[in-house]
Amino acid sequence: MFTDVHDPVMVTRIVELLAPALSRPGSVYVDCTLGLAGHARAVLEAAPQARLVGIDRDPDALEVARERLGDLAERAVLVRAVHDEIEEVLAGLGIAGADAVLADLGLSSLQIDRAERGFAYRVDSPLDMRMDPDGGVTAADILNSWSAADIARILRRYGEERFADRIATAIVAERDRQPFTTSARLVDVIAAAIPAAARHSGGHPAKRTFQALRIEVNDEMRGLARFLPAAIGSLRVQGRIAVLAYHSLEDRQVKQALADLASDRAPRDMPVVPEHLRPELQLLTRGAERPGQEEIENNPRAASARLRAAQRIKEAA
Numbered sequence: 091m092f093t094d095v096h097d098p099v100m101v102t103r104i105v106e107l108l109a110p111a112l113s114r115p116g117s118v119y120v121d122c123t124l125g126l127a128g129h130a131r132a133v134l135e136a137a138p139q140a141r142l143v144g145i146d147r148d149p150d151a152l153e154v155a156r157e158r159l160g161d162l163a164e165r166a167v168l169v170r171a172v173h174d175e176i177e178e179v180l181a182g183l184g185i186a187g188a189d190a191v192l193a194d195l196g197l198s199s200l201q202i203d204r205a206e207r208g209f210a211y212r213v214d215s216p217l218d219m220r221m222d223p224d225g226g227v228t229a230a231d232i233l234n235s236w237s238a239a240d241i242a243r244i245l246r247r248y249g250e251e252r253f254a255d256r257i258a259t260a261i262v263a264e265r266d267r268q269p270f271t272t273s274a275r276l277v278d279v280i281a282a283a284i285p286a287a288a289r290h291s292g293g294h295p296a297k298r299t300f301q302a303l304r305i306e307v308n309d310e311m312r313g314l315a316r317f318l319p320a321a322i323g324s325l326r327v328q329g330r331i332a333v334l335a336y337h338s339l340e341d342r343q344v345k346q347a348l349a350d351l352a353s354d355r356a357p358r359d360m361p362v363v364p365e366h367l368r369p370e371l372q373l374l375t376r377g378a379e380r381p382g383q384e385e386i387e388n389n390p391r392a393a394s395a396r397l398r399a400a401q402r403i404k405e406a407a
Contacts, residue, residue, distance in 0.1 A: 099194065099392045100381050105136045105349040107374055107399045108190040109328040112137035114142030120180070121145065122173035122321065125154035129192055134162045140189070142166040145179055147222040172222075174316035176324055185328040193317065194334040195310075196391070214274035217298075219307045220345055229303040233270040238317055239280045248311065248339065250330030257283045257299060273300075299328060300339065318347040322371070325402040330374065332399040341378055341396045348373060348400045374399040 098104075111132070112119055117140045121130045124144035134142055142159075144166055147153050152168050159166055169179050173193055204240065217230035231240065238258040245254035261270070261285035270276055277296045281289060289295045305311055321331055331348075335341040351371040360367075378396035386393045 091227045097385075097389050098125075098132065099196065099334055099395045100379070100385070100388065101129055103131045103379065103397065104129055104192060104334075105132050107332050108133055108192060108330055109136045111190045111401070112140035115139045116141065118143060118185055119189070119190045120176060120181075120188045120192070120321075122176055122193045122317070122323070123195065124153055124168065125194065126156045129163060129194060129243055130155070131393050133192070134159075134165060134192070135269060140165070141180065143183065143185065143308045144168040144174055144189075145171050145176065146170045149224070152226070165275050172313060174313045174320055176317070177320045180319035180324055184191065187329065188321075188324045189326055190332075190375050191321045191325060191329070193321065193329040193331075195314070195333060195340050196336045196395070213304060215304075216272055217273055218275065219304045221308045222347045227307060229307055230270055230304060232306060233261055234265050245299055245302045247302070248305040250339075251298040253284050253288070259283070269298065295364075305339075311339060311343070314343050318343065322347065322351060322400075322402070323406060325404050328397060329406060331400045332374075332397065335378075335396045335398070340343065343396070344396075344398050348398055352400060354400070365404075368404060369403055370402060371400040372403045374401055 102216075108119065111117070117137070119130075119133055119140045121127075121133075122145045124130060124146040127144065128141055134140060140167060142162075144152070144155060146155070146168075147170065149170055152170055155165075156163050156168055167183060169183075171179050176188075176191070180186075190361055209218045217228060217233065219229040220226055232244075239253075240263070241261060242254040243252040243259035245257060250259065252370075254304055256330065260279050261276075264279050276299075280296045280299050284295050318333075325331060333344045334342050348371060352369050352373050354369050355367045373396050378398055380397070381389075381392040381395050
């Protein structure tokens with residue numbers, strides 16, 4: 091069994107937000123990014139009437155999650171799928187809607203701490219980065235076959251890397267000498283491409299490039315754009331959704347999706363808002379909530395977390 095497990099991020103607050111929607115016997119809690127089931131276990135313990143639908147694309151995570159749930163697994167169905175397939179998963183189980191939905195968009199300990207998965211830039215490992223290890227392109231595929239322009243594009247878009255062109259040009263030049271297979275060589279190429287004065291600010295020089303590659307390999311931003319309307323649409327009235335994001339690109343999408351449905355759609359000068367134009371959601375968090383300093387000290391991976399939540403207050407128009 092996988093034992094190197096970090097505490098789930100903002101777990102106490104997430105339980106506070108989701109448990110009130112799970113008091114009905116047979117209520118359904120969908121953890122769309124189950125990981126190692128840290129959040130799921132806490133929510134099930136706080137909501138003994140609820141049952142869990144746990145979704146993850148990583149078969150290793152599902153196996154460990156089932157073990158970690160222990161006796162609580164009797165109230166759970168675990169499904170190998172991507173989070174944006176929530177509607178198909180629920181339909182396949184004959185479930186009409188969810189009472190609570192959680193998505194933790196960060197990497198799990200399983201993915202970060204197993205070097206062979208290739209997510210970490212601080213250890214030398216294969217350039218894989220797939221959350222689903224059984225299919226799709228790897229980071230090495232992108233580095234060794236994409237044009238410099240296309241590599242630079244994803245570094246700018248998903249890594250917000252200001253030296254994207256320099257890094258992409260260096261990658262293409264270096265792969266002509268020898269294809270990329272492991273992370274240490276890529277880290278060296280990135281560091282050499284960045285001006286010396288910039289290497290010592292803004293964190294590890296490879297952080298933004300690795301983030302961008304991971305997002306592209308796993309189709310994360312397009313997947314999030316599909317997930318948010320699907321998850322919100324799956325909520326019953328009074329159902330709640332919580333999303334943990336870890337960088338500004340994700341958080342911006344979450345903020346916009348929740349804010350759009352928490353506002354009425356009537357013209358500003360309309361004296362009475364018709365029912366079909368009234369908000370569908372009520373925000374449960376004021377802006378993005380952040381972990382406290384004590385949690386960050388105990389779990390540094392929580393430092394960049396941003397939590398937003400909302401409750402459905404009427405049927406979709």
